[in-house]
Amino acid sequence: MDSRAGLAATPGALPYYVAFSQLLGLTVVAMTGAWLGLYRGGIAWEGALQFNVHPLSMVIGLIFLQGDALLVYRVFRNETKRTTKVLHGLLHVFALVIALVGVVAVFDYHRKKGYADLYSLHSWCGLLVLVLYFVQWLVGLSFFLFPGASFSLRSRYRPQHVFFGAAIFLLSVGTALLGLKEALLFKLGAKYSTFEAEGVLANVLGLLLVGFGVTVLYILTRSDWKRPPQAEEQALSMDFKTLTEGDSPGSQ
Amino acid sequence: MDSRAGLAATPGALPYYVAFSQLLGLTVVAMTGAWLGLYRGGIAWEGALQFNVHPLSMVIGLIFLQGDALLVYRVFRNETKRTTKVLHGLLHVFALVIALVGVVAVFDYHRKKGYADLYSLHSWCGLLVLVLYFVQWLVGLSFFLFPGASFSLRSRYRPQHVFFGAAIFLLSVGTALLGLKEALLFKLGAKYSTFEAEGVLANVLGLLLVGFGVTVLYILTRSDWKRPPQAEEQALSMDFKTLTEGDSPGSQ
Secondary structure, eight states: OOSSSSSOOOOOTTHHHHHHHHHHHHHHHHHHHHHHHHHHHHOSSGGGGGGGGHHHHHHIIIIIIIIHHHHHHOOOOOSSHHHHHHHHOOOOOHHHHHHHHHHHHHHHHHHHHOOOSOOOOOHHHHOOOHHHHHHHHHHHIIISTTTTTTHHHHHHHHHHHHHHHHHHHHHHHHHHHHHHHHHHHHHHGGGGGGGGGHHHHHHHHHHHHHHHHHHHHHOOOOOOOOSOOHHHHHHHTTTTTTTTTSOOOTOO | OSSSSSOOOTTTTTHHHHHHHHHHHHHHHHHHHHHHHSSSSOOOOGGGGGGGGHHHHIIIIIIIIIHHOOOHHHHOOSSSSHHHHHHHHHHHHHHHHHHHHHHHHHHHHHHHHTTSOOOSSSHHHHHHHHHHHHHHHHHHOOOOOOOOOOOHHHHHHHHHHHHHHHHHHHHHHHHHHHHHHHHHHHHGGGGGGGTHHHHHHHHHHHHHHHHHHHHHHHHHGGGGGGGGOOOHHHHHHOOTOOSSSSSTTOOO
């Protein structure tokens, strides 16, 4: 490719796919807000509306921000590796913090109402996502952001980090679908089958969630869209596998 | 690698991962059967038990067989490309036929009971999966199994086929989770929150479905486990991109 020296050319179609993913992601967030506003009375931390903090926070944190964190390496192709890494890590921190607000909201709501916790498939999947997300973030931080890990160790861990990052993101999308379905069936019950407006809106929201997940996965996995190694990384990565100590290229 | 000529060495850990995926897949099928047998009265084509044909058929067809069809190229590494392709296509045909039996079962059951069709997120996702699955199978057949498509056309379509194959499989797993959740909430209702045995069993089944999906995806995407080109394919694929007519390598 012509990207080995100097600025890497951005693949022609990539910006359109990224723009489409952002349009989908923002639509999902807006539509979650619209659903809660139109059919669930809006959002508040106190009282019965506290529950509604949960879906909105989870969609912003574990769907939109987590998805965007995965795309950082595709979007920022000419910034230094360190800048891109910090942005990737920060987006994941924001995602985790916002998700934790959503988790606290639902546990607090359950406690006040005397509802049982963690009995449903949605909650089991959600707990799994949170634990895996936190572990992945910690391991990612210690391997890639701290200078301790050797170059060869990083190279061996990187594909695992990417795979599990994508898997956790997809599991987040699946968990959101389960939560949406649960919220619909609890409230609508048999009315769901009469094509109530809320049910149709929520189904469309579900399909858009799937669309966002698929689009992010497509951008992430298309091999000719991967971030090309930059000049200084390229020079350093030439058969340095035996150099098992020292900092990774590009993180000067 | 040392696999370019003659028999390709199977990567050391691959058989264990494949065995684990099969163990998970068979457990998912057995557990779906156990759930229907223990808590839903078993399976029959006539009467109220006709509904139960639906979850079992979909799990056998669109989860287990579809997942195994994706793994064919990883498992059969030394057979000719044509043999592997035919097996891949056949497994997808079996999957589709069994899934269609499951779809007919639920529509027939709904019709007899006077229930509405296609109102839920599960059914919308399911319809999407079926349409995409059928289109993917037809396009795959015309590109890869018939001799008409040129080598360069196949090379350009292959990554798209693999991506959408994985995406459709994952959407099938997500749709199964939604269906499971729907079946639980319809029957258990508020009892779901009291950790009823059926609810716990179904939650475990849901997590095993997720586990099967993740394991298949891991085997499929690990780059050093990809099927190496065989000797005759290797010889033919050397910069033959300009040769836009003719049969693909390996399908002699």
